Amino acid sequence: MAMQRSLFLSPLAAFLMVSAIGSTAMAQTAFAPAALTPDEVGAGPRLIYLHNEYPSTLDPQNTSAFVGQLAMEMFDTLVTYEIDPATGIADQTKIVPRLAESWEISDDNKTLTFHLNPAAKFWDGSAVTAEDVYWSIERALAGRMGWGTTQIETGGIFAIDQMEVVDPQTLKITYPDGLGRYSLRNFASMSLTVMSKAACEAGRAAEDEWCVDWIKSNAMGSGPYMLGDQQSGEYIIATANKEYWGEAKPYYSEVMFRVVPDAQTRMLLLESGEAQIGFLTPNEYSVLQNSPNAKVFSVPSQQDVAVLRWKPDVAPFDDPKIREAVIKAIPYDRLIAEVCRGFCTPVQNLVGVNTPGYVANPLFTTNIESAKALVAESTYAGNVPSFEVPVVNGSTNMAAGVIIQDALREIGLDMQIKPLTQNAFDDVAWGERDLKVSIHSMGPWWNDFMYWTYWMYRTDSATNHIQYSNATLDKDVLDALLIPQEDEADYMVLQDEVLDILNGEYLAAPIFQVNWNAAVASNICNVNKFPWGTIAFSWLRPCA
Amino acid sequence: MRIPPLTIYILRRVAISLVVLVGVSAIAFAMSYLLPSDPVTSRYPDITNEQREEMRRQMGLDQPLVVQYARYMESVFRGDFGKSFGTGNTVGLDLAIRIPATLELAIFGIVFGVLAGLPMGILGAVYRGSWIDHVMRVTNLLAQSIPAFWLGVTLIFWLYFQLRVVPSPIGRLSPMFTAPVGNTGFYTIDAMLAGRWDVAWAAFRQLLLPAFVLGLGVVSPIARITRAAMSDSLKEDYITFGRALGLKSRQLILGDAFRGAMIPIVTTLGFIVANVLAGAAIVETVFAWPGLGRYAVTAITTSDMAPVSTCILLIASSVAVANLLVDISYAFIDPRIRNEYAQ
Amino acid sequence: MNMRSEPMNLPLPIVQSTLRRSPWRRIYQGIFNGDALGFAGAMLLAVLLVVAIIGPLLVTHDPLLTTPKTLLPPSIEHWLGTDHFGRDVFSRTVTSLRIDFIVAGLGVTGAIFIGSFIGLVCGYLGGWLDELVMRLVDIVQSFPLLLIAMVLILVMGPGVESIVIVTVLINIPTYARVIRGEALSRKTLEYIDAARCSGASEASILFRHLMPNTLSPIIVHGSLNLAAAVGNVAALSFLGVGIRPPTPDLGVMVAEGTNYLIQGAWWMSIGPGLVLAATIFSLNLVGDCLESRLDPRRAEG
Secondary structure, eight states: OOOOOOSOOOHHHHHHHHTTSSTTHHHHTOOOOOOOOGGGTTOEEEEEEEESSOOSOOOTTSOOHHHHHHHHHHSEESEEEEEOTTTOBEEEEEEEESSEEEEEEOTTSOEEEEEEOTTOBOTTSOBOOHHHHHHHHHHHHHHTOTHHHHHHHHTTOOSGGGEEEEETTEEEEEOTTOOOTTTTGGGGSGGGEEOOHHHHHHHSOTTOTTOTTGGGTOOOOOSSEEEEEEETTTEEEEEEOTTOOSSOOOOEEEEEEEEOOOHHHHHHHHHTTSOOEEOOOHHHHHHHTTOTTEEEEEEEEEEEEEEEEEOTTSTTTTSHHHHHHHHHHSOHHHIIIIISTTOEEOOSSSSOTTSTTOOOOTTSSOOHHHHHHHHHHSTTTTOOOOEEEEEETTSHHHHHHHHHHHHHHHTTOOEEEEEEOHHHHHIIIIISOOOSEEEEOOOOSSSOHHHHHHHHHSTTOTTOTTOOOOHHHHHHHHHHHHSOTTOHHHHHHHHHHHHHHHHHTTOEEEEEEEEEEEEEETTEEOOOBBGGGBOOGGGOEEOO | OOOOHHHHHHHHHHHHHHHHHHHHHHHHHHHHHHSSSOTTTTTSTTOOHHHHHHHHHHTTTTSOHHHHHHHHHHHHHTTOOOBOTTTSSBHHHHHHHHHHHHHHHHHHHHHHHHHHHHHHHHHHHHTTTSHHHHHHHHHHHHHHHSOHHHHHHHHIIIIIIISOOSOOSSTTSOTTSOOOOOSSOOHHHHHHHTTOHHHHHHHHHHHHHHHHHHHHHHHHHHHHHHHHHHHHHHHSHHHHHHHHHTOOHHHIIIIIIHHHHHHHHHTTHHHHHHHHHHHHHHHHHHTTOOSHHHHHHHHHHTTOHHHHHHHHHHHHHHHHHHHHHHHHHHHHHOHHHHHTTOO | OOSOOOOOOOOOOOOOOOSSOOHHHHHHHHHHTTOHHHHHHHHHHHHHHHHHHSHHHHOSSOTTOOOSOOSOOOOSSSTTOBOTTSOBHHHHHHHHHHHHHHHHHHHHHHHHHHHHHHHHHHHHHOHHHHHHHHHHHHHHHTSOHHHHHHHHHHHHOSSHHHHHHHHHHHHHHHHHHHHHHHHHHHTTSHHHHHHHHTTOOHHHIIIIIIGGGGHHHHHHHHHHHHHHHHHHHHHHHHTTOOOOTTSOOHHHHHHHHHHHHTTTOTHHHHHHHHHHHHHHHHHHHHHHHHHHHHOHHHHTO
């Protein structure tokens, strides 16, 4: 399939595409935080951040959204991403210093050496040393922390002996197979944040070797916000670290992470000005964008393409005509308008619109007549077996399911929706990996189609809920992850091959690209967005 | 030696309650066990089946059901209710925060229910058969018929979103305030003890709507039982006698007849406790109230086993104990019951 | 609103008006004993039942059809407006009423059959079986039944069948207890002795003589129970363990509607909410009336 491609749609362009939603948003998103005088640090009012649930731990290895948000304030990473001043979006491919003031990669591309900033101090005043960095990574690898450990491994660190503390300010990491596509940029992720070894050792119980229990309600980091009061189930307060050593000095004196389970209530609090930051559902965003007290940010997330996908060997999807008919019957425009209320992005490929290699594929266009014709031509004509789609009750995917169900009814297909609780769904999807047909979206750590495919389609991968298996695809995704960032052309060859398999055999319909949305009080500026959907609070400033 | 019949009755009633409690604990445990999915799967999605089995073994999930139940009961007796996967705390710690929240709400709700239900019942009894009686009857049936969740959200829409006369429905306290520190766990009382009248007022305002919706659920039973009991006691001889003596009817109704009717009203306690705890699940969900009911609902929908069994056990035991107390107090009041056991 | 609805002792005024009775008047007097409220409740219930039965003739639109015309306010075309999927709220409300009556009705009927049988046998036979079953009933009745229902539905999977089964299960104890009490109090009465003396078998006494006499408490409890069951189906849907979409259900409609209330789409939840409240209210009213009418012993307290 020969395709004309736009190599990389810049975040700015991507933003422009959706900024039509709220035309006033443009002026407010410029990112240019003023430097603070010493008196201004931590002098601002309290910020209230609304979240739907209380975290079970403060451990940055537990990569839930809440913990991620808090962890990125409390703990520093070795490096971070440069924020695009035009959009406020941090670019994963542009690495700038944070704890490490510099780093070098050896000529054979096998060692990475970090030099820590000697000014870096934990909240208790002790220095951040290479020993703390080493220990924080050791903790994740030896303690097997679930997703956090997995993320460290995607950067190519599998064993503790790959790391070496050269001196208190220098850490050397060896990669036997060479640095991969994600080795350096991974050091800006929350799984590679640094915490104080000494504080943990002093605070933990004897049997709690890796401070797993200690960190449920304690923390000692070096970040711009410090852990304050906590009321289990209700709130956690982060207070400004007035002595913060780094560049991102906090203005707001406190951030209260307030648990408000109901999205409507969160919306009401933002609308009335009682709270300042919150994540909602499309329905509430569509109300809030007209409020004078709040503004809504909505940008396409990285490669988070929601798909309707199926196991190609279960009836009726074992007939390619039916697969193509389903793709043609889906009312893509209506899903954007009615399910997302405009807070997601139309996408005509499995590749995200802001992901390298995106090109619109006309296959993914609604055409009911041709869908009907395809059903008539299929072996199941006039007698298509019913199929079931498990979804999480009340989710956006369920709403999408209802619209798709109705559209498929029109071409004579009976799709049954099975609403499940999140846990029951997880059990079928992750535990048994036994979804025959599923509506699924997954935000990958890296804005890469091949990385997404690695998780969604590689044999035995955790999010390959439909147990798809294809030898060529398995090989290609693994090879692609080891291609250095610079060799974009080689990478694209593999990406095309994989796309040919998935689209050529009609294996999924991309129903929309999930947006990263956030509601912020209209008097707060310099709103920024890091990968994995976190906002750096320390950069927030009142609007001039 | 002759054992007093009342003692026999109480012993027997306590023994029955113990049997009920054992059954309750078994079912509570079975409930949590039945829930779909285990706690390992979605938290550690990328582990192998062997690792998953190992983790299940460490949690004791591979043991026979009876063994798990025995272990569960043993730890319950030690005061250890297990750990919540959702909050990361021990269930005991979670409940220590949530029980006062539910109690504070329930007490305000019951107070409202009684304040509304008693006069309705008294009016109904005094004006039996008149239009006042009919109005009271329709009102309390209506109170019982409106679904709590619909009423809750509709009230939020009108009173908060449209008219702004009540504070935002986000649980016990607006985020503008920090929770008062105190021993009772009741925000209103703790704040007053700490001299923070502004916080106490704010906490009280938060309580108004949810307590109203929760209390509405018990208005009807209280009004009905009051009406019936008052009707009976208004027929008693001493009231008729009082009337004949020319005593003022207000004094007769509110003083003597009402005192006579108090006993049957108080004995509906068990029913009201059960009712309020059941209603709390809905009301707390609507008003984001961080109490026992919402804790249980969240635990059920997230298959969080320890909190599910503990909450069910706790609620069922309080209902069983309330019923026991009611039955015993009946025995003290009504000699016929204890005489049944006199032989 | 609550899982249990125990009939309370409630004496009602007995208004006698024997003058000039038309046949309609006699029915009114005979059944409702001059209780205008009970009559009004029965009329309301009758209207709702008729709507439910002839529902398919009343609907103006396909209740499942989604359209791009979402969240439209009430109009000539859409009497109760449209929902977030552009479906006609009126048509869905009418269809829901039908489904909810069927679900709650099946559930309560099932509970009546099983519970009454258990109660009858226990009350008549007595002994250890009675003791055992009644302790089980105690256990089940002390549970927060809404939570138990949630767990059971999650275990069985979502769907209409699960809700019916759960409704049956949680209501069995009510009937077992009430009917046992009836059987217990009647088995020593003269007419039972008379039947026994005339050589009737135990089974025949149980089912031919005892059972018909338990009908009044069953009817009273049945209507109150039905009210509670309709409310519970809705509450369960609200808590997120309800019926599979796109099946319309009043609880789901109210729950979904509340999500759109704040953006002004009040019509999504007001219609279904009122119909839900009216259904429960009419059932409660009828139950309340029947209670005092059919069970004079209770009424006299």
